[in-house]
Amino acid sequence: MILSEKQQANIYQPLKGIELELNEGTIRSGKTMSDAQKMAIIYTASPDPNHLVAAYNQEQAYRMFMDCEGYGLAHIFKEVGEMRSDRHGDHLWLNLPTGEKKIYYKGGGKVNSVGAITGMSFGTVTFLEFNLLHKAFIEEAFRRTLAAKFRYHLAEQNPPAPNHPNLETLERFKKTNKYLFRHWRPHDNPILTGQRLKDWEEECKVSDYLYKRDWLGERVMPEGVIYSMFDKEKNMIKQIKGNVIETFFTADGGQGDATTCAFWLVTFYKGQYYLYRLANYYHSGNDSGVIKAMSIYAKEIKQFIAWCYDELSERAKISFPHWNYLFVDPACKSLREELHLLGLDTDKAKNNSSDKVSSNGLKIEVGIERVQNALTKGVLFLYDLEGKYDHYNLIKEIGMYARNDSGLPIDKNNHACDELRYGVNYFTTTYLV
Missing domain, CATH: 3.30.420.280 (Nucleotidyltransferase; domain 5)
Structure with missing residues (x-):
């Protein structure tokens, strides 16, 4: 497996003092694949038995992180795990030297998604497409890790609007110096090289909005937004x-x-x-x-x-x-x-x-x-x-x-x-x- 410098830095990042890590940047920049590799290491070492992977809906959580085009958790742990379901929901069961682990995957994009995790406890939470999740779900997920022996949250997203309300939930980690931000661009995906990168850049240049969001990975108000002057x-x-x-x-x-x-x-x-x-x-x-x-x-x-x-x-x-x-x-x-x-x-x-x-x-x-x-x-x-x-x-x-x-x-x-x-x-x- 070929990894870029950014992917290696993500996977092997020392986590002492970090409780929330945000990987944000352009589409197809290699975030999700390296996040799955990163979390596999964390699950193996974690003293906590239960963990959560959340996306807008459960299908996306499975497709993006459990499968991840052949690089996800189900493939990484294929020799020591299997897909199961219990009264708390669908999960990947793992039999590891550090004990049995359950990686639950759930949808968190709707206001009633909170009910799917209420009463559960997790060691870590992975937020996929963080900006698409409901704010109440994010807040509840943070509460679900308060008793963790090793508390850690990993979030990833494409650049959201600068005023996106979900960004407010990160302030508690920023103000307590427990936050790490990592920015991603197309160059950070080793699959994209040479002419493919040049073609992509040229395509993005047709729109200032696309160029800033999909090439530079900047937070910009969506193109055509009517109240873009809101600050x-x-x-x-x-x-x-x-x-x-x-x-x-x-x-x-x-x-x-x-x-x-x-x-x-x-x-x-x-x-x-x-x-x-x-x-x-x-x-x-x-x-x-x-x-x-x-x-x-x-x-x-x-x-x-x-x-x-x-x-x-x-x-x-x-x-x-x-x-x-x-x-x-x-x-x-x-x-x-x-x-x-x-x-x-x-x-x-x-x-x-x-x-x-x-x-x-x-x-x-x-x-x-x-x-x-x-x-x-x-x-x-x-x-x-x-x-x-x-x-x-x-x-x-x-x-x-x-x-x-x-x-x-x-x-x-x-x-x-x-x-x-x-x-x-x-x-x-x-x-x-």
């Missing part, structure tokens, strides 16, 4: 400034698609109005695998509203005035009806249906431009909140909500983004126009 450093804030003017809610609903509701605050500070998105209720039937009735969504939104005025008010140290509006997408009539039954008055969200058609034939472009302007001008902020009602889903959508080759917004990854547009529409037409 977590500038548009997220821990402290609210100014005099409170009003609060309101916006909501969008679906059963398979996501149902989302946001709490908004308007303030006035030094001659300028500001808009804060304080908190967010979000549930996707497609992502979670759990389809809820609109009556259930309405009850959970009512609970979310109560939480905003109880716990969030105390946390932000602000006595919020009673909300003036609960704007709901006009197309979501069933959600409005269920909210009315619970005593919550609603109004039709300003979804740009009455605005003039833009040059590309879409009225929502008016709202999109308003959000872009609010972000650029620094009058729109997300309140930096951790927990159940944070802005994880909106930030994730912002990194994926994009245009197609014709320049039209793709109707995907935009549920929280639509509700964001409703809030900014009201703010703009009420305070800025």
Whole structure:
């Protein structure tokens, strides 16, 4: 087996003091194959019996790491292991001199993936395509290794958007000096040499985005992303400034698609109005695998509203005035009806249906431009909140909500983004126009 210098450095890296190692870089740069070789050595030496390999879904975890085109764990340990299944799930069972080991492989891309590992303990966790995993799953996986005799996590990913929320989970390891980052490029794969590398570079040069991501391995906002001007450093804030003017809610609903509701605050500070998105209720039937009735969504939104005025008010140290509006997408009539039954008055969200058609034939472009302007001008902020009602889903959508080759917004990854547009529409037409 021919290994590049980068692959050798990865496989034989001394691990003293390292609890999380991130291999990040371009596609086909040799990360995964060397990661499988690396983890095989770690499993052999580890004093812990159980370990986890996680990808977006279980099939990918098996294909990428157990098989890995003939270089994966199932092939490395073919003489001393076999594929088995027990009450905790499918795994590779190993009979090693250091004892029996079980390498479980599971999917971690959906919100309900957490249930697959709750209650289990692992010595190590390997995160494949780290940026595609659900943040809650990652957090739970970290908790599952706290009792390990040798605690270690290996993550790999292609370059994500710079503001990807999963990157926040790495901070605990960075701040405690237990983190190692390794950058990968096509040159680090020994299979790619000479003319093949030249051809690849030429292909990537047709697009600045492709060149930066697939050749240089840099973190860039995906090509065509609509809210590319969003900057977590500038548009997220821990402290609210100014005099409170009003609060309101916006909501969008679906059963398979996501149902989302946001709490908004308007303030006035030094001659300028500001808009804060304080908190967010979000549930996707497609992502979670759990389809809820609109009556259930309405009850959970009512609970979310109560939480905003109880716990969030105390946390932000602000006595919020009673909300003036609960704007709901006009197309979501069933959600409005269920909210009315619970005593919550609603109004039709300003979804740009009455605005003039833009040059590309879409009225929502008016709202999109308003959000872009609010972000650029620094009058729109997300309140930096951790927990159940944070802005994880909106930030994730912002990194994926994009245009197609014709320049039209793709109707995907935009549920929280639509509700964001409703809030900014009201703010703009009420305070800025």
